[in-house]
Amino acid sequence: MAGIPIINGINYSWASISFVLFGVxxxxxxxxxxxxxxxxxxxxxxxxxxxxxxxxxxxxxxSIEMYTDQWLQIIALAPNKDPLQIPPFPIQIIFGNDGEIPSKDVLQSCEFTEDPFTGSQGDTKLMVTIPILPASIDRSA
Known part of the structure; x- marks a missing residue:
């Protein structure tokens, strides 16, 4: 069976994904x-x-993993500085390479379920993994 060629010979990579959270x-x-x-x-x-x-x-x-300073910016803008009080929101994940029509997954009606933090001596960057509760996932919206 012959394989199906990848469009333009380029496969998706992390660099071809972008995220939109709170419209930004x-x-x-x-x-x-x-x-x-x-x-x-x-x-x-x-x-x-x-x-x-x-x-x-x-x-x-x-769940999403992000730099702690980005998470702290979200907390600063949250109602009462509590990310667990942010009303349901969508997260858009856009897949696309140059010259291709992008596709998009949308996590609908998301809410943060935890406000975690972990850091260790010697860390050169501080990351946080935030669990999310979506109500649905629309593939290639």
């Missing part, structure tokens, strides 16, 4: 993770084999 492009994000899952299970009746399949709720989770 954010450059100090160093990692993002998001996923959705759905419970699915076989239903049984007479005999050993399933007679149907049941589908449960979809669940969404996400």
């Amino acid at each position: 492009p954010i450059t100090q994000i160093t990692k993002i993770s998001y996923s959705r899952k759905q419970k699915k299970e076989n239903n049984y009746g007479a005999g050993y084999d399933p007679v149907s399949r049941g589908y449960g709720n979809r669940e969404y989770e996400a």
Whole structure:
């Protein structure tokens, strides 16, 4: 089977991703993770084999890693300086290389669920990983 060539011979890399948070492009994000899952299970009746399949709720989770100084800027602008009080917001993840039409994932109705901090002696940069609760994930919006 012949392989499908990559458009322009260029694959996405970290440099081809941009992030929009609160309507502003954010450059100090160093990692993002998001996923959705759905419970699915076989239903049984007479005999050993399933007679149907049941589908449960979809669940969404996400997190971002960013430089602590960027997180502190978000905290400074949050209601009562508490990022857990920020109303639901979208996060846009835009994938694109030069000469390509960009695609976009949107994490909808996100809320921060923790306000963490960790630092260690000898750190040359301070990073923070913030868990996020999205209500849905729109792929290639």
